[in-house]
Amino acid sequence: MNSYPIDSIRDDFPILKSKINNHNLIYFDNAATTQKPRVVIDSLTNFYQNNNANIHRGIHTLAEKATEEFEMTRSVVKNFINASSEKEIIFTKGTTEGINLIASSLSKSFFNEGDEIIISEMEHHSNIVPWQMVAKEKKLKLKTINVSDNGELDLDHFESIINEKTKLVSVVYISNTLGTINPVKKIIDICRENNILNLIDGAQASAHNEIDVKDLGADFFVFSAHKMYGPTGVGIVYGRENILEKMPPYMGGGEMIKDVSFTETTYNDLPYKFEAGTPNIGDVVGFKEAIHYIEKIGKKKIRDYEENLMKYTNSCLSDIDGINIFGTSKKKIGIFSFTCENSHFYDLGLLLDAKGIAVRTGHHCTQPLMSKFNLDGTARLSLALYNTKEEVDFFIESIKKIIKR
Ligand SMILES: Cc1ncc(COP(=O)(O)O)c(C=O)c1O
Structure with a gap:
């Protein structure tokens, strides 16, 4: 030490x-939330004192400055998790919203009656309830991977509950209750062999473990800034570009559109298709300071x-x-x-x-x-x-x- x-x-x-x-x-x-270093606190004050404007919409200098700061965080996050492109990084207000975004979008486009979703017995409610809601709406089956007495996932049980109807596996990387680091790479490999989408809840992992979404082979990876020394109200959905391209928007509104008329709306490109409305600009800007802080140590x-x-x-x-x-x-x-x-x-x-x-x-x-x-x-x-x-x-x-x- x-x-x-x-x-x-x-x-x-x-x-x-x-x-x-x-x-x-x-x-x-x-595990509930981490404290914030001075660099993060100062960046929030600095943003509101010197750079505050709405983003993406203005041509005035301040709007451009705010947009640049905001988009810089996207690029810092992309590098932090080794994503291929900024298009794969979507800002949300946290892990919970991230999982809801994916569940809601997939429910409109991907699941059919009788399909199955696998989660585990050690999931946080935010990786249970959204899938229950989708399962109820679309008549899907929700299955759970057993947890052993010492708090580990039973991978034999996992493989035994996969069948041709399994469409998605959504599991936690590190349990917020048990602290167990799950073998997510192995789980993802099993998913890939069986042509099943995977989602990793990285809420407890991002502050502690190296995250490399490419090496993991993750289809979706979600986490929250506030559990890794960043501000509250900011989260990330990483999604593989070719999958996100096929998914319909989560919410409708400003920013996520290309053209709107009363007869038809065309949607914006990635990642903006999933970012309706004014986002949490100041906190997103502050988030990159938290990542820099972790990387500096x-x-x-x-x-x-x-x-x-x-x-x-x-x-x-x-x-x-x-x-x-x-x-x-x-x-x-x-x-x-x-x-x-x-x-x-x-x-x-x-x-x-x-x-x-x-x-x-x-x-x-x-x-x-x-x-x-x-x-x-x-x-x-x-x-x-x-x-x-x-x-x-x-x-x-x-x-x-x-x-x-
Ligand atoms: C494993 C895990 N998943 C999801 C969440 C939800 O995160 P948030 O409340 O930031 O949306 C938490 C929060 O404690 C968590 O520990």
Whole structure:
């Protein structure tokens, strides 16, 4: 961990200097949303102070500046995930909207009655409900891949539920509840062999893992800026160009058209066909600073640092009598969902908050997974690039005191 500039990284995040209930803030709710570095915060102020105008429509200087800044993010995202073209990068307001966009567009053009969609038991609600809605409307069947007791996808089961009616597989890259890193490349390979479209929910992966959509062979890949140190209200749909070309628009309105008359409308080219209305310009502009920030530190360095911290947290937490951790795969990131034998998870959350420690409590938008493990919910600690061993130590000490009490 020595060459990792943790002190200067922590200085980059103003909020980490906060006091919560007279304690230094220890922010362990990073899977819900990450904190923002000063470069991202400053870029938002800079945009509204110096460059604010609507995009794509004006010929005046400010409109051109705003458009340039906005489109620059598209190009930065394209390089970040190794897409082939900016046409494959669509801005949304988050992962949830991204999956809804794909589900809604495919439902109009792609699915026929009786077709089947496969998701998994560990999906976030945003990768369950949109498919349920499409399944209901188009009379499709929704199947789920089993999750093993240690929180891994059962790939044999996956292959056993594929048949000639399977049209789409949509799975999470990294589980927000279990922390498991799923073998998505293998899943995609199986999809390709069987001529099935694939969608990867990368919400928890983009801040931690290298993303290379070409190497993965992904048809669709979705993620949110706010889970990778960027602003809220911005998300990305990556879609393979030849697939997006065939898909009808998601929403109608300004920007997504070429020509409109009362008898007929022709649609804009990619990616604008999927971007109706004024987008979240300022936050999209700020998003590229988050990507630059991650790239400046280096994904590999971040991953190595977080992996060490994850292993350290795992050994400390699993040593405590009365703590049960859900999600014990060897391939995981620093997400720990746990229960404590003598404390309800809400009480745990409140008692930790009294010490300045922010953890998540509840079902983490994965109710079917909770039911599988016979749980109402858990407490969840999730790590990010600015967390430290000292923070983990204070957390462990606090948990031990809570248990003793
Ligand atoms: C795995 C996963 N998928 C989807 C989402 C939804 O992301 P958003 O709320 O940014 O749309 C989340 C958010 O927690 C998530 O963790």
